[in-house]
Amino acid sequence: MPDTDARPSALRPTRQRRAITDALANAADFQSAQEIHDTLRRTGDKVGLATVYRTLQAMAESGDVDVRHNPAGEATYRRCSDSHHHHLVCRSCGRTVEITGSAVERWAHAVADEHGFSEVSHTVELVGLCAECARRQ
Amino acid sequence: MPDTDARPSALRPTRQRRAITDALANAADFQSAQEIHDTLRRTGDKVGLATVYRTLQAMAESGDVDVRHNPAGEATYRRCSDSHHHHLVCRSCGRTVEITGSAVERWAHAVADEHGFSEVSHTVELVGLCAECARRQ
């Protein structure tokens, strides 16, 4: 039987994919592909680096995970709907403070609605000068 | 003679540096180092790619410009205090809508103040599914 509608297709539940999903589930924060690969190796799951990249990319495309880039330019991933926070980073010393702000969350949804967008996730990053570095300069 | 701990600071006002500053001033949005390099070549300013990278890096470090990473992972730069906007991006087709929201600006400053941070700049990125792509899926 010819399958109706050739959707990009559902991903196959392979051992590797499950391992990656688990790693993401256990991660508290954004993880780079390489970090995830390292984690898997440590837990004994043998998964090729290319597979990690391809899988994360696919999951990102289908909206299963959020992507962002860390200051080093590496792509990092986090499973969606994670209760998440944002970061306030000192541009001088790199000191980081975690921020939670329901205000931004509401704003993000309002803006998305206004433009007909759905399933919105957001990334917010505040960069400034921490009190200590400001004093030193 | 033992050098008296030379400080790196105090950038010299060279032709190249001025060209890069000008390019940033004329740019309406975040530009990658390569885009800036292309712009300079087009306007006849001969500046080495490495110099563009080094200069932008120095300017970012000293807080003269803001850095962010585009979806492709490239570092992009924008001169500070630019009247700026944010982006609402469709994760499926890449369609982008420019957003201006004074609400976030206020929130960013409030949060920074609360933690003793100054000279804050912020990056906000909303990723979702645009109406058209949502319909198609």
Place this chain on the structure above:
DNA sequence: TTACGTGCAAACGGTTTGCATGGGT
């Protein structure tokens, strides 16, 4: 004249891709 700034090209490192094999359906 003395470093810093620059240009060039080679080196780097994260990510992607070609191809042959393995495994889900």
Place this chain on the structure above:
DNA sequence: ACCCATGCAAACCGTTTGCACGTAA
């Protein structure tokens, strides 16, 4: 059996770095 998923390694590409020369101070 069919074909997507995987692994490996080479290819890619943005960015960084070593070194010799140019140039502001």
